[in-house]
Structures are given as C-alpha cells and as structure tokens.
Amino acid sequence: MECKGYFRKLDIKFDTDGYTLDCAGLDVIHVYDKTTKYAQRAMRQYKDYGDVPVTTYRPLQEDESRLLQYLPKDLLDIEVPELWAMNITPVDDKSYLPAHKDGTRLCSINFYFDTHGEVTSYYRTNANILERVGSFCANHGEAWLLNSDEIHDVKLSNPHIRKSLGFSFKNTPYEVVSRYL
Numbered sequence: 098m099e100c101k102g103y104f105r106k107l108d109i110k111f112d113t114d115g116y117t118l119d120c121a122g123l124d125v126i127h128v129y130d131k132t133t134k135y136a137q138r139a140m141r142q143y144k145d146y147g148d149v150p151v152t153t154y155r156p157l158q159e160d161e162s163r164l165l166q167y168l169p170k171d172l173l174d175i176e177v178p179e180l181w182a183m184n185i186t187p188v189d190d191k192s193y194l195p196a197h198k199d200g201t202r203l204c205s206i207n208f209y210f211d212t213h214g215e216v217t218s219y220y221r222t223n224a225n226i227l228e229r230v231g232s233f234c235a236n237h238g239e240a241w242l243l244n245s246d247e248i249h250d251v252k253l254s255n256p257h258i259r260k261s262l263g264f265s266f267k268n269t270p271y272e273v274v275s276r277y278l
C-alpha cells in the first residue's frame with residue numbers, strides 16, 4: 098500500500114521478539130509538547146480531536162544494531178539513520194498524536210509492535226484548511242516508510258500505548274530513501 102510521496106508499506110520481514118519497547122529508563126531525544134499550528138487547525142476542523150505530548154527516546158544499542166541489518170547496504174552508504182523509540186499514551190478516546198511535521202527528521206522507517214488499530218493520516222493544506230490525502234493502519238510486524246516532512250497525525254487507541262521503533266533520516270529525503278527500499 099502506498100500514498101505517493103507520503104507513505105509506503107515496506108517489504109521488510111523482521112523478527113519481532115525481544116526488543117526493549119518500554120521507554121521508561123531510556124534517554125530522551127526530543128520532547129514535543131507544544132501545540133503546533135497544524136494541531137490547532139485540526140482541533141478547529143474536527144470534533145473529538147485532542148492532543149497528547151510526544152517524547153522520543155534512544156533505544157538500546159543492541160536493538161538498533163539488530164534492526165539495521167534489515168536496511169540495504171547501499172542506503173546505509175548514503176546515511177546511517179538513528180533509531181528512535183516512542184511510547185505514546187492516550188489520555189481519552191479523543192487522543193491523537195497531533196498533526197505536525199517532525200522538523201527534526203525528513204523521513205522515517207517505522208517498525209510497529211503490539212498495535213491496536215491506530216490510524217496514521219496525512220494532510221495537505223488548502224487555504225488554511227487541512228485536507229486528508231491518505232491514511233493507513235499498520236499492524237504488528239510491519240515496516241512502513243513515512244515522509245515526516247509532510248503533515249501527519251496518529252489516532253491513538255485508548256487505553257493502549259502506541260509503541261514503535263523508527264529509523265530517522267535527518268539529511269536524506271523520503272523520495273531518495275524510498276528508491277532503495
């Protein structure tokens with residue numbers, strides 16, 4: 098499944114057992130706790146839309162090394178991405194990882210674990226209105242390439258904590274990374 102220029106399901110089969118997905122005790126990389134202008138628009142446009150803060154963490158080195166093996170060597174010759182871990186905790190049935198562009202990375206290869214029907218959506222803006230261009234629901238054991246330089250959000254699945262590990266490309270854009278996958 099693909100939404101051209103925004104996201105793509107990858108043909109990567111990975112071993113899903115034994116990673117440290119619980120971020121308690123891991124070092125913090127970034128805290129995203131400000132309501133973005135995109136989240137403000139989403140809350141004006143959609144009812145039942147609430148935002149929760151997001152923090153990214155540094156996973157265990159052994160987990161990073163293990164997942165790096167699934168990426169093509171010629172992609173790693175361009176950029177060796179950093180693995181980031183996320184635990185996002187919903188507070189109620191309206192909770193979203195709110196609409197945003199990452200700012201800290203251009204794209205990401207996400208590995209999903211213990212999913213509960215969370216939905217990732219992508220948007221473009223037209224005269225200050227958010228227009229949804231596509232959505233996907235990733236399942237446990239799937240890897241997806243996401244363009245984090247476009248507006249996206251995640252509808253969480255209360256009360257389940259969203260857990261993922263993702264390789265962050267800070268310098269190589271989505272279109273380039275996509276060519277190698």
Ligand SMILES: [Fe+2]
Nearest residue numbers: 198199245249
């Ligand atoms: Fe993001």
